[in-house]
Amino acid sequence: MSASPSPELSARLQQLAAQGVDVVRVVYPDLIGTDRARDVLLDHLPTACEHGLAFCRAVYHTSPLGHVVPVPGGLDAGLPDVTVRPDLDTLVALPWEPGVAACLGEVTDPATGAPAPESPRDLLRGVLARCAEQGLRPVVGPELEYFLCTQGPDGSWRRYSEVEGVVYTAGLRADPENHLLRTLRQLRELGIGVLSGNHEFDGGQFEINLTHSEALDAADRAFRFKSAVKELARLEGKLATFMAKPFNGSGGSGFHLHLSCTDAEGANIFDDPAGAFGLSATARHAIAGILAHAPALAALANPTVNSYKRFGPDTLAPWLIDWGLDNRSAMVRIPPERGSGARLELRLGDASANPYLLIAATVAAALLGVQAGEEPPAPLDGYGYDVSRSAVLPTSLPDALDALEADDALTELLGKGFTTSFLAYKRHEIDRFQRHVTEWEFDEYAYHL
Helix, strand or coil: CCCCCCHHHHHHHHHHHHCCCCEEEEEEECCCCCEEEEEEEHHHHHHHHHHCEEEEHHHHHECCCCCECCCCCCHHHCCCEEEEEEEEEEEEECCCCCCEEEEEEEEECCCCCCECCCCHHHHHHHHHHHHHHCCCEEEEEEEEEEEEEEECCCCCEEECCCCCCCCCECCCCCCCCCHHHHHHHHHHHHCCCEEEEEECCCCCEEEEEECCEEHHHHHHHHHHHHHHHHHHHHHCCCEEECCCCCCCCCCCCEEEEEEEEECCCCCECCECCCCHHHECHHHHHHHHHHHHCHHHHHHHHCCCCHHHHCCCCCCCCCCEECEEECCCCCCEEECCCCHHHCCEEECCCECCCCHHHHHHHHHHHHHHHHHHCCCCCCCECCCCCCCCCCEECCCCHHHHHHHHHHCHHHHHHHCHHHHHHHHHHHHHHHHHHHHCCCHHHHHHHCCCC
């Protein structure tokens, strides 16, 4: 029998009921950053808060098509539970779904009460705790791109607009049904810090920018942003995809991170007018750390087989390990602002990355650099993509996973339990792909061989 709700929870229930909310959707990210959820009737929210909601732990080990991957702690353990409790501090009404409010869920192992080892949100918390020990408070600004698709009569998905050359534009020229305006207005009401948006390089591709904030909040907002954009597209019978490179003949979609750090008083500690390039030693060490751990970082920034088809010369998707001052052909770009705006931009990630894992790994690499105290090499001069000047990043997911497994310092910081699960999950994905006969293979071989 559930105990009576606390006065605070009773007041929250009354407030929600007065707003017409009768369902609370409890949402949490899985290993690949998609949303898992349960709708809870308002009358039963106190029980969910007290006892939690039971989910099979193997949801973390489930492929996008619903196959349970044999990861330690799942099938081999008899498919045990995790417990998910509503985090009511994150509760917000869904503007497009009357009567429904959504909140994030806190995931624990019911046997220990500790966070579930695969929980991306808790992984990031762990890394941030290590940063706090060094007096660092990471601040992150996410930038995400995606393609909007419409379905043809044959069931295939194609780009919503095929118009080319409408780079960095807004309005009907690139967006004949005003998708971007409607999406921006709905996201504004969701309260996740949406700033602005525009049409991107390729037909049907959009970018929406989010405000910067402390790292966990930024990850929460990026996660909710991706889920919301996909849901809003579904409402219109369309598909919004954050896949790295969904179409031949088009570029890919990036997930760029702007990273700085503040001290306990909120001052930007990446800025130093007297330092080299106007950057503090802390900032330069963070850059060096990201460069040093870039091969392993790629596994989390570019986490799918498809991710590595986004790279190549002249794609503005970095495939070399370098950094530059306001240079978009570099993996790490230092924007021109200094003072409170001093920061680095990691351009490595693609839009398919789990926001929590990408931010956690980037911050972890930066922290390792600060602890090592090393300086980065000279910044890139001119246009990049010259293999004689910079090392090459992993060119496939298997290579990136091998680099992650070999990076003992980074995996220790991320946690061995998480790393074991992630590697097992992703290597199973590679095995499935290698066994799959693609359309390209049939077109290339079937008639002639």
